[in-house]
Amino acid sequence: MNRRVKLYIIMVLSILILSWETQQMLPVEAGDQHFIPEESIRLRILANSNAPLDQTVKRNIRDAVNTQITTWVEHLQDVDDAREIIGANMADLNEIVAGELEAAGSNEPFSVELRETAFPTKLYGSRLYPAGDYEAVVVTLGDGKGDNWWCVLFPPLCFLDFSNSDAKAHEAEGENSTGEDDAEEVQVSFFIVDVFTNLWDKITS
Structure with missing residues (x-):
């Protein structure tokens, strides 16, 4: 597997993960029972x-x-x-x-x-x-x-x-x-970095 393909796979995965994370955290809208x-x-x-x-x-x-x-x-x-x-x-x-x-x-x-x-x-x-x-x-x-x-x-x-x-x-x-x-000051999650690191180790191993 050449380097360009590896980078393409990582880029696609990053977009998918970021899209999933964004969907999990929604702004509250009028009509929502928790709307302030x-x-x-x-x-x-x-x-x-x-x-x-x-x-x-x-x-x-x-x-x-x-x-x-x-x-x-x-x-x-x-x-x-x-x-x-x-x-x-x-x-x-x-x-x-x-x-x-x-x-x-x-x-x-x-x-x-x-x-x-x-x-x-x-x-x-x-x-x-x-x-x-x-x-x-x-x-x-x-x-x-x-x-x-x-x-x-x-x-x-x-x-x-x-x-x-x-x-x-x-x-x-x-x-x-x-x-x-x-x-309440939650630490920034390094979930995506961890995923990429593990994925890269598997690809390059």
Whole structure:
């Protein structure tokens, strides 16, 4: 087998593999059950640390805040209405967070804000959500350096735990959070290189 034929085989295989990889990762489109509208409000909770207690507190606050906000927005159709009612009830959200911290015996400081914040690229199943700055209720607990959790409050999509999906960060976060976002920085796969290396070894052997 001459060199030109070998190179042709490798080129064809590379095109096939790249085409297959591209088809596995699709952008989310309207009508998809996992579709997040451009005008949406997310929930993001940054745990104090990855200690078991801090992570438990994070989950308890997640459940309490999501339950409360869902009662406010589940029948709304307009993001402006959702933003207005959430903004008008920030004191209630602060009370919820304070209550959950007290119940856990924690006196760590916290903040609850409705603002734009940076989100990394997320891969939920085969659906790709691009990185960017998105409006969210951001709850920061203590140092905010533990694994964080996020979902979509409006429209209510918190039954989808996007934080448990595969992910990779394309841009630096607006805050100095570590933990899950750092863990989410998946290493670049060398699958194709490995395939070509093995194939080349077989061809040239």
